[in-house]
Amino acid sequence: MLSATGTPGRAGPGRPCDPRLTVDLRGAPGSVTWRLPENEPVADAVPCVVLADRAGCAEFAVLQDTLHQLGVPSVRVDAESVAALRLSATVTGGAGHGGHGRTRCVLDLDGRRIAPTVVWARHFSPHAMPATADAAQTLLLAESWHAFVRQLCSLAPASLPGDRPGRLEQLAGAAAAGIRVPRTVVTTDPARAAAAIPGRRVVVKVVGEHFVETSPGLLTGVLPEIAARAEVLRRPALAYPVIVQEHVEHDAELRVYHVAGAVHAYAVGKRAPDSPWREEAEVTVTPVAAPPAAADAVRRLASLWGLTYGAFDLLLSGGEVVFLEVNTDGDWRWFETKAGGRAVSTAVALAVRTLHLTALGNTGPPSPLDLVDFLLLGTRTHGSGR
Structure with missing residues (x-):
């Protein structure tokens, strides 16, 4: 997450945006940041990890x-910079296009030729793309990129x-897998839904992004809220679910x-769902060993949804795992900073390195890091968000 500004309010998904x-x-x-070998070949495309995100x-x-410390070439593109990029892409091969063997995509990006091995896009929303004076041109730019x-991501050997999966798909999938989920109603009438759910309090959240x-x-926050059931019973109907x-x-x-396949867990202490945004200093984050039932649930759901990476939110209730969402x-950097350490950052880098090497045809396990290389993974620090 990123740091929010403003004063506390009572915004929620069932209320007007605050x-x-x-x-x-x-x-x-925005920027394009290259980490390529110093003596990169000119004649052929450099196998390269492609990272697409937001500048913040x-x-x-x-x-x-x-990845640079691990010897893995990469390029990072921020959504804010895309309008200035010079791009050409060539796709060859692939049985689905009349060719033979594996599809190969080569990019000429700002004058450098690369062959993506792993592509990871996160927060790369069309809403983040730069605006122009022409509304149609703005939409065309955003949707095209x-x-x-x-x-x-689909064409790369790994992504x-x-x-x-959306929140409703997640809840349905977890329930089908035998993992407890909260009783849930999706509705444009919060009062009617609250009447069907027992208990003194209910949770209200948006179907899409927060x-x-x-x-x-x-960005304007429409964050989850825990509300008194009696209060939600008085809310008017909405124009959206x-x-x-x-x-x-x-x-x-x-x-x-x-x-x-690896799991890294943190216990989170907070007063309310929006506390990481409204009262960051009051939130506690502690690294813990994932209970076996929680680790099993996460791995099963990750396999079900084909996830290499995912941040799972779970509750432990009387020894039972309750799935909220992924x-x-x-x-992950905000959680690491609050808790201390770089366990997730290191795991992510090693996982991307393995995917990169596999894309190069190295089907065996990657060569182990020596002690010096491993220790170097923790020597660089950066600011963080949530």
């Missing part, structure tokens, strides 16, 4: 530096995070990161 809780990225400069997010800056990056981007770089869930009493809340673009 303009006092905003994230302003309009001053964040810290995760890929850390990842790219770590978004479509290109999405299709590049992250994997599938992107932020709406009213103009490029200006929201999720209304039972409030599950729990012993602990976990943020569990799934990275290529954020396939979930940030």
Whole structure:
């Protein structure tokens, strides 16, 4: 996440958007950052990891530096910079196009020829693309770049995070897998939904993203809320659907990161769902060993949805795991900074390195890092978001 500005308010998905809780990225400069071998070949394309994100997010800056230390070439493109890019792409091969063998995509990006091995796009929303004076031109620019990056993910030998199931798909999939989920109603009438859910409190959240981007770089929060059931019973109907869930009493809340089969867990202490934004200093984040049932649930769901990476939000209630949601673009540097350490950053870099080497035809396990190389992974630090 990124730091929010403004004063506390009572915004929620069942209320009007609260303009006092905003994230302003309009001053964040976009860029193209290269980390290629010093003596890169000129005649052929350089096998390269492609990272696409937003300028205000810290995760890929850390990842790219770590990949460089591991000897993995990469290029990082921020959404804010795309309008200035010079791009040509050539796709060859692939049985689906009358060719034989594996599809190969070669990019000429700002005069450098690369062959993407791994593509990871996160927060690369068309809403983040720069605006022009012409509304139609703005939409064309945004949708074209978004479509290109999405299709590049499909063409690359490997891409992250994997599938992107929506919240309703997630809840249905988890329930079908035998994992407890909160009782849920999706409705344009929160009062009617609250009447069908027992308990003194309910949780109300949006069906889609927790932020709406009213103009490029200006985000308004529509964050989950825990509300008194009696109060929700008095709310008017809405013009859009929201999720209304039972409030599950729990012993602990976990943020569990799934990275290529490995799991890294943090216990999160907070007063309310929006506390990381409104009262960041009051939130506690502690690294913990993932309970076996939680680790098993995360791995099963990641396999179900084809996720190499995902940030899972779980509750532990009386020893039972309750699945809330998975954020396939979930940030990790904020949690690492709060808790101390770089476990997820290191795991992510090593996973991308393995995918890169596999794309090069190295089917065996990657060569182990020596002690010096491993220690170097923790020597670089960056600012972070949530």
